[in-house]
Structures are given as C-alpha cells and as structure tokens.
Amino acid sequence: xxxxxxxxxxxxxxxxxxxxxxxxxxxxxxxxxxxxxxxxxxxxxxxxxxxxxxxxxxxxxxxxxxxxxxxxxxxxxxxxxxxxxxxxxxxxxxxxxxxxxxxxxxxxxxxxxxxxxxxxxxxxxxxxxxxxxxxxxxxxxxxxxxxxxxxxxxxxxxxxxxxxxxxxxxxxxxxxxxxxxxxxxxxxxxxxxxxxxxxxxxxxxxxxxxxxxxxxxxxxxxxxxxxxxxxxxxxxxxxxxxxxxxxxxxxxxxxxxxx
Amino acid sequence: xxxxxxxxxxxxxxxxxxxxxxxxxxxxxxxxxxxxxxxxxxxxxxxxxxxxxxxxxxxxxxxxxxxxxxxxxxxxxxxxxxxxxxxxxxxxxxxxxxxxxxxxxxxxxxxxxxxxxxxxxxxxxxxxxxxxxxxxxxxxxxxxxxxxxxxxxxxxxxxxxxxxxxxxxxxxxxxxxxxxxxxxxxxxxxxxxxxxxxxxxxxxxxxxxxxxxxxxxxxxxxxxxxxxxxxxxxxxxxxxxxxxxxxxxxxxxxxxxxxxxxxxxxxxxxxxxxxxxxxxxxxxxxxxxx
Numbered sequence: 001x002x003x004x005x006x007x008x009x010x011x012x013x014x015x016x017x018x019x020x021x022x023x024x025x026x027x028x029x030x031x032x033x034x035x036x037x038x039x040x041x042x043x044x045x046x047x048x049x050x051x052x053x054x055x056x057x058x059x060x061x062x063x064x065x066x067x068x069x070x071x072x073x074x075x076x077x078x079x080x081x082x083x084x085x086x087x088x089x090x091x092x093x094x095x096x097x098x099x100x101x102x103x104x105x106x107x108x109x110x111x112x113x114x115x116x117x118x119x120x121x122x123x124x125x126x127x128x129x130x131x132x133x134x135x136x137x138x139x140x141x142x143x144x145x146x147x148x149x150x151x152x153x154x155x156x157x158x159x160x161x162x163x164x165x166x167x168x169x170x171x172x173x174x175x176x177x178x179x180x181x182x183x184x185x186x187x188x189x190x191x192x193x194x195x196x197x198x199x200x201x202x203x204x205x206x207x208x209x210x211x212x213x214x215x216x217x218x219x220x221x222x223x224x225x226x227x228x229x230x231x232x233x234x235x236x237x238x239x240x241x242x243x244x245x246x247x248x249x250x251x252x253x254x255x256x257x258x259x
Numbered sequence: 260x261x262x263x264x265x266x267x268x269x270x271x272x273x274x275x276x277x278x279x280x281x282x283x284x285x286x287x288x289x290x291x292x293x294x295x296x297x298x299x300x301x302x303x304x305x306x307x308x309x310x311x312x313x314x315x316x317x318x319x320x321x322x323x324x325x326x327x328x329x330x331x332x333x334x335x336x337x338x339x340x341x342x343x344x345x346x347x348x349x350x351x352x353x354x355x356x357x358x359x360x361x362x363x364x365x366x367x368x369x370x371x372x373x374x375x376x377x378x379x380x381x382x383x384x385x386x387x388x389x390x391x392x393x394x395x396x397x398x399x400x401x402x403x404x405x406x407x408x409x410x411x412x413x414x415x416x417x418x419x420x421x422x423x424x425x426x427x428x429x430x431x432x433x434x435x436x437x438x439x440x441x442x443x444x445x446x447x448x449x450x451x452x453x454x455x456x457x458x459x460x461x462x463x464x465x466x467x468x469x470x471x472x473x474x475x476x477x478x479x480x481x482x483x484x485x486x487x488x489x490x491x492x493x494x495x496x497x498x499x500x501x502x503x504x505x506x507x508x509x510x511x512x513x514x515x516x517x518x519x520x521x522x523x524x525x526x527x528x529x530x531x532x533x534x535x536x537x538x539x540x541x542x543x544x545x546x547x548x549x
Contacts, residue, residue: 016287176354
C-alpha cells in the first residue's frame with residue numbers, strides 16, 4: 001500500500017472512522033438505562049390510579065396516560081416500591097453517563113458539531129423537506145445535518161431537564177432552590193413526565209430515521225466506521241463544487257434582497 | 260460597500276462555513292476493507308457480549324435474595340442514597356410553607372392501623388380521647404412515663420402550619436395542620452432519649468371500640484422528630500381530626516412522605532439500631548424523606 005493518493009483507485013470501497021469509541025459507549029449505555037428508567041417511572045406514575053395526565057380540553061380526553069391496555073401490556077403489576085427502588089438506583093447511571101458525555105463534548109470541542117449555528121437553524125427545515133422528498137437538494141452539513149443538530153441539542157436539553165426535575169421532586173426540601181426555579185412540586189412533576197413523553201417521541205423518530213438510513217449507518221454506531229468509496233471518503237475538498245455552492249447561495253441571497 | 264460586494268462577502272462566508280463543516284468529517288481515519296472487516300467483527304462480537312452481559316446483570320439484580328421485599332442490592336442502593344443525602348443535609352433546612360388560604364381538601368388514603376376486623380374505621384370517642392396516652396419505650400427497653408394527650412394539647416405552644424403534603428404515590432395537597440412541636444413534647448417527656456438515632460411510632464393495637472386488624476408503624480430519624488416543622492397534630496384544615504385522618508393525635512412533617520406520618524399515635528419506641536416499619540418491610544425506602 002502506498003501513501004500516494006494519486007495511485008489509489010477512487011472507486012475502491014474503504015471504511016472511514018465516524019463515531020469515536022467513547023461516543024458509542026455512551027450512546028449504547030443510554031438505551032438500557034432509559035428503558036429501565038421509563039419502565040420503573042411508569043410503575044411510580046401508575047401508583048396514583050387516578051392517571052393525572054391526559055391530552056384534551058377540560059373533561060374531554062383525547063388520550064389518557066396511560067390506557068389500561070398499556071399498563072397491563074407492560075406488566076407493571078402495581079409494584080410501586082420496586083419501581084422506586086429501580087428508578088432511584090438506575091437514575092444515577094443516567095446522570096453519570098450524561099455528565100461524562102457533557103465533559104467529553106466540551107473537552108473534545110464536539111459540542112460544535114452538535115449545536116447548530118444560525119445558518120444551521122435556518123437550514124433545519126430544508127433538511128426535513130429533503131427527507132420528505134419535497135426538496136431536491138440538502139443544505140450543507142458537517143457531521144450532523146441541521147435537523148439532526150436541532151434534534152440532538154433538544155434531546156440534550158430534555159435530558160438535562162429530566163434529571164433536574166427528577167432531583168427536584170426527589171429531594172424538594174434539600175433542593176428547594178431547584179424546585180423554585182422549576183415552578184414548584186406539581187409543575188416540576190408535570191415537566192418530568194412531559195419530558196419523558198418528548199424523549200419517547202424522539203426515540204420513535206430516531207428509530208424511523210435509523211431504519212431509513214440503512215444498515216451501513218446503523219453498523220457505524222457499533223463499529224465506529226462507515227464504508228464508502230475512497231472518493232467519498234477523500235479528505236480533498238472538491239473546490240469546483242464549493243464554488244458552485246457559493247454561486248448558488250449568491251443567487252439565493254440576491255432573490256431575498258430584491259423580494 | 261456596494262450591494263454586489265456585500266453579496267460576494269456573504270457568498271465567501273458561506274463557502275468558508277461549508278469548508279469548516281466538511282472538516283468535521285474529513286478528519287476521520289480511513290482503513291481498507293480487510294482491516295474494516297476484522298474490526299467490524301470484533302466490534303459486533305463485543306457489542307453482543309456486552310448486551311448479553313447487561314441482560315444477565317439485570318436478571319441478576321431482579322433475582323437477588325430480597326431484603327425487605329426488594330432485591331438486596333437495591334435495598335443497599337437506597338440506603339446508600341440516604342447516607343449521601345443525609346451527609347449533604349443542610350442545617351436548618353425548612354420545607355416551603357403556604358398561607359392558610361392556599362389549603363386544599365385531602366383524601367383519606369391509608370387506613371392501616373385504623374380499621375377493625377371488618378375493615379371499618381374505628382372511632383375514638385371523646386371519653387377515650389380524654390384519657391389517651393402515648394406510651395414511651397426508651398433505648399434498651401425501659402418503660403418511660405407516657406405522654407398524656409391532655410398535656411400535649413394544653414402544655415405547649417400551639418402552631419398552625421401550612422405545607423404541601425406529599426404522597427409517595429405521586430400526588431400532593433396543600434394542607435393546614437394545628438398542633439405542637441414534637442421537639443417541645445419530647446424535651447419534657449423523654450429528654451434522656453434524644454441521643455438515640457430513631458423513633459418507631461406505632462398505632463395502638465386495642466381501642467375502646469375494638470381491636471385493630473393490622474397494626475401500622477413508622478420509623479423516623481430523631482433529627483427529623485426534633486425538626487421544628489414536625490408536629491403532633493390534632494386538627495386538619497381547622498377541623499378536629501376524623502378517624503380516617505388519625506384522631507385523636509397524629510404526627511405530621513413536611514420532611515417525609517405521607518406513609519411516615521403515622522395516624523393515631525399509640526406508642527413511641529426509641530432505638531439506636533436500624534429499625535424497620537410497615538412500608539419498609541414491604542419494599543419502600545426506610546428514610547422516605549426529602
């Protein structure tokens with residue numbers, strides 16, 4: 001093998017590093033921990049048989065959290081004590097994993113990959129339109145596309161809020177300052193629940209997107225590498241394409257100016 | 260600067276941005292397919308092995324011998340949680356209080372220790388309440404002089420306190436209690452026992468109107484017993500306690516879940532050994548506090 005790029009076959013399939021080991025670990029640890037947290041959390045929630053939260057207006061309920069069919073399907077079996085014991089034990093793993101992830105993002109400067117800039121926020125809608133086949137081109141992206149950046153940043157915020165509201169309703173006297181910031185016991189509890197639902201919605205979309213992206217993408221979350229042709233993997237930026245992008249943006253801006 | 264120059268500058272910025280974005284993925288190490296296959300196989304095997312280990316570990320937790328109705332490792336984790344929070348305990352921490360106008364109705368949730376064998380609430384009549392006593396057992400089992408209810412109601416400063424009563428099931432209500440500080444009462448009736456770590460409160464097994472189907476008990480750390488927001492209460496929302504709320508006297512504190520706030524106090528035992536109580540035996544956290 002030679003280091004001279006010029007002699008290499010650009011159509012040769014190679015593998016390029018995509019996800020570092022630390023990221024893969026933290027990603028996969030979250031999965032079982034969150035499953036246990038949601039399962040034990042539902043045991044706690046269900047202990048109050050009045051099912052306090054529902055979607056609807058006044059007495060008109062569109063959806064109750066949770067219908068009896070869901071509770072019985074999950075075999076929650078009215079064991080509040082066990083639910084609490086699991087929740088208050090495994091919650092620490094979620095906290096530790098989250099803190100490690102936060103430190104890792106800062107240390108490696110990777111938060112820049114994750115948090116969209118202003119242009120990224122503007123472009124997020126374009127990604128969604130592209131995914132829905134309503135738009136031909138996708139906006140420029142780094143490791144994550146603008147819609148992913150927005151979603152993953154939101155998930156980070158949701159997880160942080162989940163942990164903070166969790167601590168606030170766990171120790172409302174010790175952490176009374178936190179409880180006050182989060183709007184009191186009832187509201188913090190409502191937030192804790194809502195953020196769990198938000199996380200479940202994300203999880204659903206995440207699974208659909210992973211299925212859409214195919215095996216190569218899924219495998220990269222396990223192996224760390226994504227297979228592609230040497231041309232795709234090449235670090236040489238294609239200048240002509242970039243100039244074209246520049247011109248395109250130029251045209252787009254002009255339209256905005258004149259309209 | 261002309262419009263044209265501004266647009267050129269903007270286009271240059273966007274090109275710069277895109278180059279920066281591309282650098283995020285361009286840096287990745289490239290390996291050939293044979294090397295990838297080797298690493299990929301290793302990664303998938305590790306992934307499968309770790310996944311299986313995780314499932315086995317979860318089953319192991321679930322199948323551990325039980326310590327008071329939950330797997331012993333979870334019981335140990337709950338106890339460790341509590342020693343952490345106790346170590347972090349802020350001196351003089353107070354639960355938030357509310358004004359009397361905020362008070363809400365509260366349902367009767369637990370009837371343990373209050374029912375007869377046909378599961379009816381046992382009423383404590385006025386004449387029985389007039390001679391009600393809370394019996395005391397000191398560390399080591401010595402019987403101390405009991406606390407007469409009449410003394411609780413007349414010898415100490417009366418406090419009205421309004422706080423959020425929290426149930427371990429998740430619901431909460433703002434309620435108004437009238438009573439006296441437990442610390443004031445124990446300072447007079449059990450001054451020698453305050454060095455003990457715990458108080459174990461129990462409902463009386465017998466009343467004038469019949470015997471109790473299932474005794475109830477609650478263990479509370481003495482630092483919580485002596486907290487200024489821990490009361491012997493005889494009135495809820497301005498009304499004398501009903502049988503379902505623990506007439507003639509109960510203990511209340513915003514530092515614990517409702518399961519710890521024993522209704523109808525019959526006796527208190529002081530102890531240094533780690534105690535247990537009705538709900539702890541059934542898998543709940545012994546501390547069950549905030």
